[in-house]
Amino acid sequence: MNIKSTIWCIFALVCAMSCGKNTQNKNKTSKEVPVYIVKQENTSVSNQFVTDIQAKRNVEIRSRLNGIIQKIYVNEGQSVRKGQPLFKINDAELQMDLLKANATLKQTQADVRIAEVELRQIESLHAKKFVANNELELVKAKLSSAKAKNAFADAERKAVLQKISFTTVTAPFDGVLDVIPHKDGSLVTNGTLLTTLSQLDEVYAYFSIPENVYFELIAHDKLGKHQKIELTLPNGVAYQYKGKLKSAESEIDRKTGSIRYKVLFPNPDHLIKHGASGKLTISEMQNNALMIPQKSTFSIQDKTYIFLVDKNNKVKMTNIKVGTALKDSYLVESGLKKGDLIIYEGTQSLKDGDEIKIKNRL
Template sequence: MKTKNLIWCSLALICTWSCSKNQQNKNKSHKEVPVYVVKQKDTLVTNQFVTDIQAKRNVEIRSRLSGIIQKIYVNEGQFVKKGQALFKINDAELQVELLKATAGLKQATADVRIAEVELKQVKSLHDKKFVADNELELAKAKLSSARAKYAFADAEKKAVLQKINFSTVTAPFDGVLDIIPHKDGSLVTNGTLLTTLSQLDEVYAYFSIPENQYFELLAHDKLGKHQKIELTLPNGAAYKFSGSLKSAESEIDRATGSIRYKVLFPNPNHLIKHGASGKLSISEVQNNAMMIPQKATFSIQDKTYIFKVDKNNKVKMTNIKVGTALKDSYLVESGLKKGDLIIYEGTQSVKDGDQIKIKNRL
């Protein structure tokens, strides 16, 4: 009798445990979670890029002859106009060369005149049969030689004058001067760096995009179809002028797998200097974009998943393809459609095939 009672007690305990377990499973499969209704709407998407800023033109001003710097007409950081004198290199030796070249040219001019007179006389005698043909040809050859020497002397004088012009270094365009490393009295040679000139009324902000993104933009005809391009300066301040996208380089950098673009910004006050850095924010409107919260997604082996909820409130783990990442959302490229229900948060507490209870819809 005692054994029989023990058996009945054991069966009762098993039944109670089984019922309790079934109730737990039932409660677990009907976990109450919030869901998100997938929507489509026009969205302003902003991408940010680190940028390297360069002057529209930035050239090195170098000496084109050797000599002593006689005069510096400008100061470092000064704005100069095209054609304005910057440096004067002593040209005393060149002036002596010019005197010699001028004298040589005068001598060559006289020799040409003498040869012309001689040829005229010989030709007159030749016409009267007083001189032979070879004497006429010799006179013509002398005139040709004299003219050649004149051309050479003229070229020598022009070369000296050109060097004298090089002794005054002028600005090739309007711009701002950089540091001037050599002072008055310094000896410079041909090719010595005198300063650098930057045209700063406009600047280019260069940035790179990966080649896969480049071809994706190309395929969807999105290159250049931006809404707004803004520049953030190194101190965090927003630059007050908007930029315009310019053409890309003709080659993809094989080392980095990227291609460079540039954005042109006006710089009327020369606030931005050559070599500055910053951050570009390029915005574009995406029509009928499908956005979902980042917290609704999870990753497995570099793939992105969500839990989709069907009409029976049963969840299914679904792989999706995401595009641009916004502040707290993803733009979905495939795997979802408008009106789909997905678990908004708590994805770690459910598994594929579970049945849930909808807490609220967002």
């Protein structure tokens, strides 16, 4: 090959390389992708919890003595008032015991009066030195003994009266009755369950917060500052009344790593019963929150990244910290600011340093 041919070959090779490079640059800059302008918005952040609903007060009403149910004054599911009679247990034997106790009390009262008269007589004689000191002391001791027997008899009578009062079982507060397992004529013993009474004008919805979430809320002073708390009933219907957050437990359960809270809901129609379940939605407003679409992010080794677009339309892989996840978005805690441009979608086809052509701005 002569010199002239060699020069032409080198020239052709340089041209080919130049054309390839231009073609590569053209392909590189020809990627059209949509971008998203990072905005600050006011948004409502919601968290959902499974809840166990309990009556404000729910107590088991039990028999406090042995006996036969003589009368049931109420029905299952009935609303009752505080002090209203619910059950009557036969007290015939106790009435007999009361007659005996009254008789014994009257006897001891008479013995006390006799001992008092005798003491006055002995004191009069002792003053005139007609009786010795030990005789006076003996009469005083008799009076003390009579008074002690009288006090014991009075206590026995009061004990019988208290047992008789137990035969009429009354409602300890306003509420709704549950099942009545024993009917008229049933024999009950001390501790037998007669029914359960629930105070349903208000109910508590209990839920658990994981330990890490609890400390995060405390650190940001968010507990108790919720905009609204809603309850969804098991049939999927939203309950008409809003709730108020109340403290529940003072300790973190080491077995579950969580702490329980409760929400108080009005229940004027007694729609919600003790033991019901549901779903709590606790929402709070966050003002000027940075929000980005979830599709704009990708993860590498448990870290979240986006492609940030600079003024020269080149992308830079940037690590960000995301907070609450909404339906299709993330709230950004750090790594971005208002007005930044990020790749909206199509991140899988890009690599750090790529130059892009903006298709549209969202």
